[in-house]
Amino acid sequence: MKTSEYISFTIDRLPKGYVFTYADFFSEVNQKEAVIKALNRMVASGKIAKLSKGKYYKPEVTPFGNLQPNQAQVVKDLLEENGKITGYLTGYGIYNQLGLTTQVSNIIQIGKNQVRPKFKRERYTIAFVQQKNTITKENIPLLQLLDAIRYIKKIPDTTIEASCKRFLAIIKNFTDKEINTLVRLALKYPPATRALLGALLEQLQQGNTTEALFKSLNPITKYKLTGAAKVLSTTEKWNLV
Numbered sequence: 001m002k003t004s005e006y007i008s009f010t011i012d013r014l015p016k017g018y019v020f021t022y023a024d025f026f027s028e029v030n031q032k033e034a035v036i037k038a039l040n041r042m043v044a045s046g047k048i049a050k051l052s053k054g055k056y057y058k059p060e061v062t063p064f065g066n067l068q069p070n071q072a073q074v075v076k077d078l079l080e081e082n083g084k085i086t087g088y089l090t091g092y093g094i095y096n097q098l099g100l101t102t103q104v105s106n107i108i109q110i111g112k113n114q115v116r117p118k119f120k121r122e123r124y125t126i127a128f129v130q131q132k133n134t135i136t137k138e139n140i141p142l143l144q145l146l147d148a149i150r151y152i153k154k155i156p157d158t159t160i161e162a163s164c165k166r167f168l169a170i171i172k173n174f175t176d177k178e179i180n181t182l183v184r185l186a187l188k189y190p191p192a193t194r195a196l197l198g199a200l201l202e203q204l205q206q207g208n209t210t211e212a213l214f215k216s217l218n219p220i221t222k223y224k225l226t227g228a229a230k231v232l233s234t235t236e237k238w239n240l241v
Protein backbone atom coordinates (compact mmCIF):
# COMPACT_ATOMS: atom_id res chain seq x y z
CA MET A 1 0.00 0.00 0.00
CA LYS A 2 1.31 3.42 -0.94
CA THR A 3 2.09 5.93 1.81
CA SER A 4 -0.80 8.20 0.79
CA GLU A 5 -3.22 5.26 0.61
CA TYR A 6 -2.18 3.99 4.04
CA ILE A 7 -2.59 7.45 5.61
CA SER A 8 -5.97 7.96 3.94
CA PHE A 9 -7.14 4.52 5.12
CA THR A 10 -5.99 5.24 8.69
CA ILE A 11 -7.63 8.68 8.80
CA ASP A 12 -10.91 7.22 7.53
CA ARG A 13 -11.00 5.08 10.69
CA LEU A 14 -10.37 7.98 13.08
CA PRO A 15 -13.31 9.62 14.88
CA LYS A 16 -14.24 13.13 13.83
CA GLY A 17 -12.48 15.78 15.87
CA TYR A 18 -9.53 13.51 16.72
CA VAL A 19 -6.23 15.43 16.67
CA PHE A 20 -3.14 13.71 15.26
CA THR A 21 0.37 14.53 14.02
CA TYR A 22 2.60 13.07 11.35
CA ALA A 23 4.39 11.16 14.12
CA ASP A 24 1.26 9.00 14.52
CA PHE A 25 2.10 7.35 11.21
CA PHE A 26 5.81 6.72 11.72
CA SER A 27 5.36 3.28 13.25
CA GLU A 28 3.99 2.09 9.94
CA VAL A 29 5.38 4.60 7.45
CA ASN A 30 8.99 5.46 8.05
CA GLN A 31 9.03 8.32 5.56
CA LYS A 32 8.57 11.62 7.34
CA GLU A 33 8.69 13.81 4.23
CA ALA A 34 6.20 11.65 2.34
CA VAL A 35 3.81 11.66 5.32
CA ILE A 36 3.93 15.44 5.67
CA LYS A 37 3.30 15.93 1.95
CA ALA A 38 0.36 13.50 2.03
CA LEU A 39 -1.20 15.26 5.03
CA ASN A 40 -0.78 18.69 3.44
CA ARG A 41 -2.49 17.44 0.27
CA MET A 42 -5.41 16.24 2.38
CA VAL A 43 -5.63 19.66 4.05
CA ALA A 44 -5.75 21.30 0.62
CA SER A 45 -8.51 18.93 -0.50
CA GLY A 46 -10.54 19.53 2.67
CA LYS A 47 -10.44 15.93 3.89
CA ILE A 48 -8.62 17.02 7.05
CA ALA A 49 -7.99 20.39 8.69
CA LYS A 50 -4.88 21.89 10.26
CA LEU A 51 -5.14 22.85 13.94
CA SER A 52 -1.64 24.28 14.33
CA LYS A 53 1.89 23.55 13.10
CA GLY A 54 2.21 19.78 12.76
CA LYS A 55 -1.27 19.10 14.21
CA TYR A 56 -4.26 17.98 12.14
CA TYR A 57 -7.80 16.75 12.72
CA LYS A 58 -10.71 15.22 10.85
CA PRO A 59 -13.39 17.92 10.96
CA GLU A 60 -17.06 17.34 11.58
CA VAL A 61 -18.91 19.24 8.89
CA THR A 62 -22.15 21.03 9.84
CA PRO A 63 -24.42 23.46 7.95
CA PHE A 64 -22.61 26.21 9.88
CA GLY A 65 -19.11 25.10 8.92
CA ASN A 66 -16.48 22.78 10.35
CA LEU A 67 -16.58 22.07 14.08
CA GLN A 68 -13.35 22.53 16.01
CA PRO A 69 -12.09 19.55 18.05
CA ASN A 70 -13.09 19.53 21.71
CA GLN A 71 -10.69 21.20 24.14
CA ALA A 72 -9.23 17.95 25.46
CA GLN A 73 -8.22 16.98 21.92
CA VAL A 74 -6.74 20.42 21.20
CA VAL A 75 -4.35 20.18 24.16
CA LYS A 76 -4.01 16.44 24.74
CA ASP A 77 -0.25 16.62 24.18
CA LEU A 78 -0.10 18.94 27.21
CA LEU A 79 -2.14 16.61 29.45
CA GLU A 80 -0.09 13.43 29.11
CA GLU A 81 3.55 12.52 28.64
CA ASN A 82 4.63 8.99 27.81
CA GLY A 83 1.27 7.69 28.99
CA LYS A 84 1.49 9.50 32.35
CA ILE A 85 -1.03 12.21 33.27
CA THR A 86 0.77 15.52 33.71
CA GLY A 87 -2.08 18.02 33.44
CA TYR A 88 -5.84 18.48 33.38
CA LEU A 89 -8.40 20.87 31.95
CA THR A 90 -9.57 23.58 34.31
CA GLY A 91 -10.88 27.14 34.15
CA TYR A 92 -13.62 28.43 31.87
CA GLY A 93 -14.39 25.17 30.10
CA ILE A 94 -14.79 23.34 33.41
CA TYR A 95 -16.94 26.13 34.90
CA ASN A 96 -19.32 25.44 32.04
CA GLN A 97 -19.25 21.65 32.55
CA LEU A 98 -19.90 22.08 36.27
CA GLY A 99 -22.98 24.16 35.54
CA LEU A 100 -21.49 27.32 37.03
CA THR A 101 -21.83 29.39 33.84
CA THR A 102 -23.25 29.07 30.34
CA GLN A 103 -20.43 31.04 28.78
CA VAL A 104 -17.71 29.45 26.68
CA SER A 105 -14.26 30.87 26.10
CA ASN A 106 -11.38 30.83 23.64
CA ILE A 107 -9.03 30.42 26.60
CA ILE A 108 -8.12 26.84 27.51
CA GLN A 109 -6.67 26.61 31.00
CA ILE A 110 -4.58 23.66 32.13
CA GLY A 111 -3.58 22.70 35.66
CA LYS A 112 0.01 21.44 35.90
CA ASN A 113 2.70 21.05 38.52
CA GLN A 114 5.17 22.86 36.26
CA VAL A 115 3.65 25.82 34.43
CA ARG A 116 4.86 27.64 31.33
CA PRO A 117 3.99 30.94 29.63
CA LYS A 118 0.67 31.07 27.80
CA PHE A 119 0.65 30.72 24.02
CA LYS A 120 -1.70 30.62 21.04
CA ARG A 121 -2.88 27.48 19.28
CA GLU A 122 -5.12 28.33 16.34
CA ARG A 123 -8.06 30.33 17.77
CA TYR A 124 -7.32 29.30 21.36
CA THR A 125 -5.11 30.85 24.01
CA ILE A 126 -3.54 28.13 26.13
CA ALA A 127 -2.88 29.26 29.72
CA PHE A 128 -1.63 27.41 32.78
CA VAL A 129 -2.55 27.25 36.47
CA GLN A 130 -0.09 25.79 38.95
CA GLN A 131 -1.29 22.75 40.84
CA LYS A 132 0.67 21.88 43.99
CA ASN A 133 -0.96 18.47 44.46
CA THR A 134 0.09 15.36 42.60
CA ILE A 135 -2.23 15.00 39.60
CA THR A 136 -3.92 11.62 39.13
CA LYS A 137 -6.80 10.44 36.99
CA GLU A 138 -8.86 9.86 40.14
CA ASN A 139 -8.38 13.28 41.73
CA ILE A 140 -8.78 15.45 38.61
CA PRO A 141 -12.55 16.05 39.17
CA LEU A 142 -11.81 17.17 42.75
CA LEU A 143 -8.97 19.44 41.62
CA GLN A 144 -11.27 20.97 38.99
CA LEU A 145 -13.85 21.71 41.68
CA LEU A 146 -11.24 23.20 44.01
CA ASP A 147 -9.97 25.39 41.18
CA ALA A 148 -13.51 26.68 40.64
CA ILE A 149 -13.84 27.43 44.36
CA ARG A 150 -10.46 29.17 44.28
CA TYR A 151 -11.42 31.38 41.33
CA ILE A 152 -15.07 31.87 42.28
CA LYS A 153 -14.80 35.62 41.66
CA LYS A 154 -13.61 35.03 38.08
CA ILE A 155 -16.43 32.73 36.97
CA PRO A 156 -18.20 34.72 34.21
CA ASP A 157 -21.88 35.60 34.01
CA THR A 158 -22.82 34.52 37.54
CA THR A 159 -22.69 35.63 41.18
CA ILE A 160 -20.89 34.32 44.26
CA GLU A 161 -24.31 33.47 45.73
CA ALA A 162 -25.29 31.38 42.69
CA SER A 163 -21.89 29.69 42.56
CA CYS A 164 -22.08 28.71 46.24
CA LYS A 165 -25.49 27.13 45.65
CA ARG A 166 -24.07 25.15 42.75
CA PHE A 167 -21.05 24.03 44.80
CA LEU A 168 -23.39 22.76 47.51
CA ALA A 169 -25.43 20.81 44.95
CA ILE A 170 -22.24 19.17 43.62
CA ILE A 171 -20.58 18.35 46.94
CA LYS A 172 -23.72 16.92 48.57
CA ASN A 173 -23.47 13.93 46.21
CA PHE A 174 -19.87 13.14 47.19
CA THR A 175 -19.00 10.02 49.15
CA ASP A 176 -17.23 10.32 52.52
CA LYS A 177 -14.01 9.21 50.83
CA GLU A 178 -14.33 11.92 48.17
CA ILE A 179 -14.98 14.59 50.83
CA ASN A 180 -11.95 13.49 52.86
CA THR A 181 -9.80 13.59 49.72
CA LEU A 182 -11.23 17.00 48.81
CA VAL A 183 -10.18 18.36 52.21
CA ARG A 184 -6.70 16.83 51.93
CA LEU A 185 -6.17 18.34 48.48
CA ALA A 186 -7.53 21.72 49.63
CA LEU A 187 -4.77 22.04 52.23
CA LYS A 188 -2.39 22.92 49.38
CA TYR A 189 -4.72 25.67 48.11
CA PRO A 190 -4.75 29.35 49.22
CA PRO A 191 -6.42 30.21 52.55
CA ALA A 192 -9.53 31.75 50.96
CA THR A 193 -10.21 28.47 49.14
CA ARG A 194 -9.85 26.50 52.38
CA ALA A 195 -12.16 28.89 54.21
CA LEU A 196 -14.89 28.73 51.59
CA LEU A 197 -14.67 24.94 51.35
CA GLY A 198 -14.95 24.72 55.15
CA ALA A 199 -18.10 26.86 55.11
CA LEU A 200 -19.58 24.79 52.27
CA LEU A 201 -18.93 21.50 54.09
CA GLU A 202 -20.41 22.77 57.35
CA GLN A 203 -23.51 23.90 55.45
CA LEU A 204 -23.83 20.27 54.31
CA GLN A 205 -23.52 18.99 57.91
CA GLN A 206 -19.97 17.80 57.24
CA GLY A 207 -18.42 19.79 60.07
CA ASN A 208 -16.53 16.74 61.36
CA THR A 209 -14.33 16.87 58.24
CA THR A 210 -13.35 20.53 58.48
CA GLU A 211 -11.04 20.60 61.51
CA ALA A 212 -7.84 20.45 59.44
CA LEU A 213 -9.08 23.27 57.21
CA PHE A 214 -9.99 25.47 60.20
CA LYS A 215 -6.67 24.90 61.97
CA SER A 216 -4.75 25.79 58.79
CA LEU A 217 -6.17 29.34 58.70
CA ASN A 218 -4.96 32.54 60.35
CA PRO A 219 -7.80 33.45 62.77
CA ILE A 220 -7.51 37.19 62.07
CA THR A 221 -7.44 37.08 58.25
CA LYS A 222 -10.73 37.89 56.51
CA TYR A 223 -11.76 36.86 52.98
CA LYS A 224 -14.09 39.06 50.95
CA LEU A 225 -16.84 37.03 49.29
CA THR A 226 -19.87 39.27 48.93
CA GLY A 227 -23.04 37.21 48.72
CA ALA A 228 -21.73 34.03 50.33
CA ALA A 229 -23.57 34.80 53.58
CA LYS A 230 -26.90 34.58 51.73
CA VAL A 231 -26.24 30.87 51.20
CA LEU A 232 -23.84 29.82 53.96
CA SER A 233 -24.71 30.13 57.64
CA THR A 234 -21.17 29.89 59.07
CA THR A 235 -19.42 32.63 57.07
CA GLU A 236 -18.62 34.52 60.29
CA LYS A 237 -16.79 31.51 61.73
CA TRP A 238 -14.75 31.17 58.52
CA ASN A 239 -14.09 34.94 58.26
CA LEU A 240 -15.93 35.24 54.93
CA VAL A 241 -17.20 38.81 54.67
